[in-house]
Amino acid sequence: MSARLLDGPTVASAIRESVLPDVRAFTASAGRPPGLGIVLVGDNPSSEIYVRNKVKAGGESGLWVDLQRLPATASLDDLLALVDRLNASPIHDGILVQSPLPDALGKHATQRVFDAIDPAKDVDGFHPVNVGRLVQGRAHLVPCTPSGVIEMLQHYNIRIGGTRAVVIGRSEIVGKPMAMLLLQRDATVTICHSKTPDLPAVAATADILVAAIGRAGFVTPAFVRPGATVIDVGINRVTDRAVAESLYEPGAPRLADFDKRGSIVVGDVHPKVSEVAGALTPVPGGVGPLTIAMLLKNTVTAANARLRSA
Amino acid sequence: MSARLLDGPTVASAIRESVLPDVRAFTASAGRPPGLGIVLVGDNPSSEIYVRNKVKAGGESGLWVDLQRLPATASLDDLLALVDRLNASPIHDGILVQSPLPDALGKHATQRVFDAIDPAKDVDGFHPVNVGRLVQGRAHLVPCTPSGVIEMLQHYNIRIGGTRAVVIGRSEIVGKPMAMLLLQRDATVTICHSKTPDLPAVAATADILVAAIGRAGFVTPAFVRPGATVIDVGINRVTDRAVAESLYEPGAPRLADFDKRGSIVVGDVHPKVSEVAGALTPVPGGVGPLTIAMLLKNTVTAANARLRSA
Numbered sequence: 001m002s003a004r005l006l007d008g009p010t011v012a013s014a015i016r017e018s019v020l021p022d023v024r025a026f027t028a029s030a031g032r033p034p035g036l037g038i039v040l041v042g043d044n045p046s047s048e049i050y051v052r053n054k055v056k057a058g059g060e061s062g063l064w065v066d067l068q069r070l071p072a073t074a075s076l077d078d079l080l081a082l083v084d085r086l087n088a089s090p091i092h093d094g095i096l097v098q099s100p101l102p103d104a105l106g107k108h109a110t111q112r113v114f115d116a117i118d119p120a121k122d123v124d125g126f127h128p129v130n131v132g133r134l135v136q137g138r139a140h141l142v143p144c145t146p147s148g149v150i151e152m153l154q155h156y157n158i159r160i161g162g163t164r165a166v167v168i169g170r171s172e173i174v175g176k177p178m179a180m181l182l183l184q185r186d187a188t189v190t191i192c193h194s195k196t197p198d199l200p201a202v203a204a205t206a207d208i209l210v211a212a213i214g215r216a217g218f219v220t221p222a223f224v225r226p227g228a229t230v231i232d233v234g235i236n237r238v239t240d241r242a243v244a245e246s247l248y249e250p251g252a253p254r255l256a257d258f259d260k261r262g263s264i265v266v267g268d269v270h271p272k273v274s275e276v277a278g279a280l281t282p283v284p285g286g287v288g289p290l291t292i293a294m295l296l297k298n299t300v301t302a303a304n305a306r307l308r309s310a
Numbered sequence: 311m312s313a314r315l316l317d318g319p320t321v322a323s324a325i326r327e328s329v330l331p332d333v334r335a336f337t338a339s340a341g342r343p344p345g346l347g348i349v350l351v352g353d354n355p356s357s358e359i360y361v362r363n364k365v366k367a368g369g370e371s372g373l374w375v376d377l378q379r380l381p382a383t384a385s386l387d388d389l390l391a392l393v394d395r396l397n398a399s400p401i402h403d404g405i406l407v408q409s410p411l412p413d414a415l416g417k418h419a420t421q422r423v424f425d426a427i428d429p430a431k432d433v434d435g436f437h438p439v440n441v442g443r444l445v446q447g448r449a450h451l452v453p454c455t456p457s458g459v460i461e462m463l464q465h466y467n468i469r470i471g472g473t474r475a476v477v478i479g480r481s482e483i484v485g486k487p488m489a490m491l492l493l494q495r496d497a498t499v500t501i502c503h504s505k506t507p508d509l510p511a512v513a514a515t516a517d518i519l520v521a522a523i524g525r526a527g528f529v530t531p532a533f534v535r536p537g538a539t540v541i542d543v544g545i546n547r548v549t550d551r552a553v554a555e556s557l558y559e560p561g562a563p564r565l566a567d568f569d570k571r572g573s574i575v576v577g578d579v580h581p582k583v584s585e586v587a588g589a590l591t592p593v594p595g596g597v598g599p600l601t602i603a604m605l606l607k608n609t610v611t612a613a614n615a616r617l618r619s620a
Contacts, residue, residue, distance in 0.1 A: 111448075128442025135441050135486055138421075162505050164512075170493060172446055183480060183501055188512060190500040191493055195472050202474075202498060 003230070003273070003280040004156075011155045012289035015148075015297060016061055022300045023062040026307065033064045034303035036123065036295075037092040039082060042072030042102045051098050057292045063299055066092065076105050080116050087118040093303035094123035096295065120306060123298040126172065134180050140305065141298050146178035148290025149210065149231050150185070158208070158229050158279065161186035166203050168192045168219065168268075169212035174233050178210055199223070211268035217247045219269040227278035233287050234268030247271055313540070313583070313590040314466075321465045322599035325458075325607060326371055332610045333372040336617065343374045344613035346433065346605075347402040349392060352382030352412045361408050367602045373609055376402065386415050390426050397428040403613035404433035406605065430616060433608040436482065444490050450615065451608050456488035458600025459520065459541050460495070468518070468539050468589065471496035476513050478502045478529065478578075479522035484543050488520055509533070521578035527557045529579040537588035543597050544578030557581055 027033045036058050040051050051067065058065035068086070070078060079097075086095045095117050101109050114122075119129040125143040133139050153160055165187040169175035175191060183189045192202055203209055203223035211219045212233035224230060238244050244258045247266060258264045267283030274280050281287050337343045346368050350361050361377065368375035378396070380388060389407075396405045405427050411419050424432075429439040435453040443449050463470055475497040479485035485501060493499045502512055513519055513533035521529045522543035534540060548554050554568045557576060568574045577593030584590050591597050 128439050128446060131442030131445050132438025132440070133442075135445060136438060136482055162507055164507075176445055176490075179501075180486075183503075186503070186505040188500065188502050188506040190498065191489075192498050193493075193496070195496040196498040197472055197474075 002275065003277040005274075006152055006156055006229075006231075006279055006281045006286060008152070008281065008286045008289040011148075011152050012293040014155060015151055015290070015293035016057070019061055019293075019296050019300055022304070026300060026303050027062065030303070030307055032091060033062055034093050034299050035064045035066060035089075035091045036094040036096065036299045037066045037068060037086040037089070039068050039070065039079070039086070039095070039097040041070045041074055041079060041098075041105070044100065044102075047098045047100070054096070054292055054295060057296060058299070061296045063296065064091070072102050072104070074105075076109050076112065079105070079109070079113055083113060083116045087116075087121065093121060093306055094295075094299040095121045096123055120309075121302055123295060123302055125177070125298070131172070131177070134177060137184055141302060142181070142294075143173055143177045144291045144294035144298060145174050145212075145233060145287060146181050148294045149178060149233070149287060150181050151294070152231070152281065152287065152290060153208070153229070156279065160208065163187050163207035164190070164205050165208040165210070166190045166192060166206035167210045167212065168199070168203060169210075169214075169233075171212065174210075174212040178212065178233075182208070182210075213268050215268055216243055216266045217268070217270040219273060221270070221272050221276045224273050224276045226276050228276075229279040230269055230273055230277040230281070231287060232267035232269040232281050232283050234283060235265060235288060236267065237263050237265050239263045312585065313587040315584075316462055316466055316539075316541075316589055316591045316596060318462070318591065318596045318599040321458075321462050322603040324465060325461055325600070325603035326367070329371055329603075329606050329610055332614070336610060336613050337372065340613070340617055342401060343372055344404070344609050345374045345376060345399075345402045346404040346406065346609045347376045347378060347396040347399070349378050349380065349389070349396070349405070349407040351380045351384055351389060351408070351415070354410065354412075357408045357410070364406070364602055364605060368606060368609070371606050373606065374401070382412050382414070384415075386419050386422065389415070389419075389423055393423060393426045397426075397431065403431060403616055404605075404609035405431045406433055430619075431612055433605060433612055435487070435608070441482070441487070444487060447494055451612060452491070452604075453483055453487045454601045454604035454608060455484050455543060455597060456491050457608075458604045459488060459543070459597060460491050461604070462541070462591065462597065462600060463518070463539070466589065470518065473497050473517035474500070474515050475518040475520070476500045476502060476516035477520045477522065478509070478513060479520075479524075479543075481522065484520075484522040488522065488543075492518070492520075523578050525578055526553055526576045527578070527580040529583060531580070531582050531586045534583050534586045536586050538586075539589040540579055540583055540587040540591070541597060542577035542579040542591050542593050544593060545575060545598060546577065547573050547575050549573045 055065045086092045114126040119127045125141045165182045167179045170193045179189045200222040204225045208229045210231045216236040365375045396402045424436045429437045435451045475492045477489045480503045489499045510532040514535045518539045520541045526546040
């Protein structure tokens with residue numbers, strides 16, 4: 001038995017296609033394209049890649065993407081002042097501050113910055129008002145990764161209502177909003193975490209299992225009810241060959257990749273799960289591409305809401 | 311086997327005792343007692359009783375309780391104007407608008423009014439900012455019933471971390487905040503509802519089972535793992551003797567109560583669950599009294615936060 005692969009790029013393309021007419025209509029009405037301000041502080045190499053992909057995808061979808069950079073030496077006040085300027089700007093409909101922020105900004109910097117973003121422009125959906133509205137079933141802007149997962153399930157006609165869903169991980173960015181989105185669609189939802197006793201048995205009750213813990217290959221076949229849909233949100237870079245060998249059989253192409261590059265990116269789900277699951281998102285090529293597609297969609301949602309309330 | 315009864319009045323008294331020194335300290339610092347504004351629109355008989363109990367309990371704890379009444383004919387604008395006045399008032403630290411509002415105010419009146427309350431004075435914890443902060447693990451004002459349940463569990467030294475908890479019901483007032491509070495204390499939490507398949511079996515996985523569905527005696531022994539802690543949040547008035555007979559054996563004192571008064575108040579949990587559960591909150595006398603105690607505590611929390619930020 002081999003799980004059906006749920007293909008992220010296919011779904012991401014469909015979302016991006018669906019956004020195009022809305023971008024055109026907004027641009028015609030407003031006399032300008034939807035505007036997305038991206039703030040990048042410092043020079044974290046992963047952040048550089050993420051931001052570059054966001055800028056590129058936004059441009060391809062007809063958005064105006066304004067990348068604002070601050071040096072790693074910027075103060076929290078500098079950053080908050082920039083957020084205030086973007087909040088006040090009539091042509092920025094969405095604001096995204098790329099995390100992680102430099103440690104030098106202090107422990108609570110991320111929360112303070114996210115709290116400072118105008119909820120109407122909060123395309124990441126991290127502001128407490130948007131979190132609260134999501135819980136209350138009247139979401140405006142929803143975090144991109146879990147809403148991308150919902151789009152993925154819908155694209156492949158995977159039923160949510162009446163199922164058992166288990167979410168492993170309770171982060172603000174994925175686990176909790178994922179649980180709320182599944183609950184609103186009438187799944188019976190269990191949220192698991194590092195303190196869950198007998199986690200494999202709990203996970204194996206799921207019709208839909210979402211892994212969002214950030215541990216390479218943590219979810220083994222023992223966690224998976226045969227035929228379940230498994231959504232792998234993990235993006236883990238493996239640099240230890242022993243870890244890679246624990247995931248792949250000798251001779252597997254991904255081990256050859258490892259030997260060529262010195263690392264590979266893997267999910268939270270062990271490759272052997274494909275022998276048990278009914279459907280599975282691969283890593284890479286699963287949930288990852290949806291996050292950017294949903295960011296574009298959120299930007300257009302924010303832009304249209306601002307146009308209507310103007 | 312007979313479940314230990316978790317006694318609401320005992321725990322409520324302990325909470326109210328614990329609030330007294332805080333009230334005294336605030337009153338000494340601020341030169342006035344903590345102030346709670348309660349808004350009652352119309353003359354719903356149940357609301358009259360609830361509000362009377364809140365006014366009385368507040369006074370006994372040394373709060374200043376300001377009951378503001380509006381006639382059933384008041385408009386939504388009248389109500390929002392009153393909320394604005396209380397928001398602006400320096401001597402009202404907490405604001406509570408008693409629900410349900412009269413139907414004549416329209417379908418979205420409750421949400422609009424709750425949204426209009428200053429989050430810093432939102433002692434019911436229903437504003438989206440407070441809901442979001444709760445989800446994010448930095449709660450300021452938490453809905454009173456679920457936070458009362460946590461106090462109850464703590465009072466009786468019932469372990470939460472590492473347990474399986476099942477919440478039946480997904481309301482904004484109880485189910486969802488209850489799930490978040492249990493999750494933050496490291497329970498593995500499942501949220502069930504009317505679309506949950508095989509609900510008894512899911513409920514029976516719980517070490518802590520919270521019933522908040524509003525259906526008299528719905529949770530039967532089949533829902534309960536032997537020895538589990540069962541929290542009954544339901545307050546259901548039974549006026550049909552056949553329903554009362556389905557809950558109590560012939561000759562039971564509560565049936566005599568029914569015959570005397572023509573109705574009884576029962577929980578969501580069937581009385582026979584006391585033969586299976588390890589611990590159980592009775593109805594009446596369980597969770598009910600905690601809600602008002604937590605309202606007093608929230609008012610003092612709001613008052614102190616306002617004093618500090620003044």
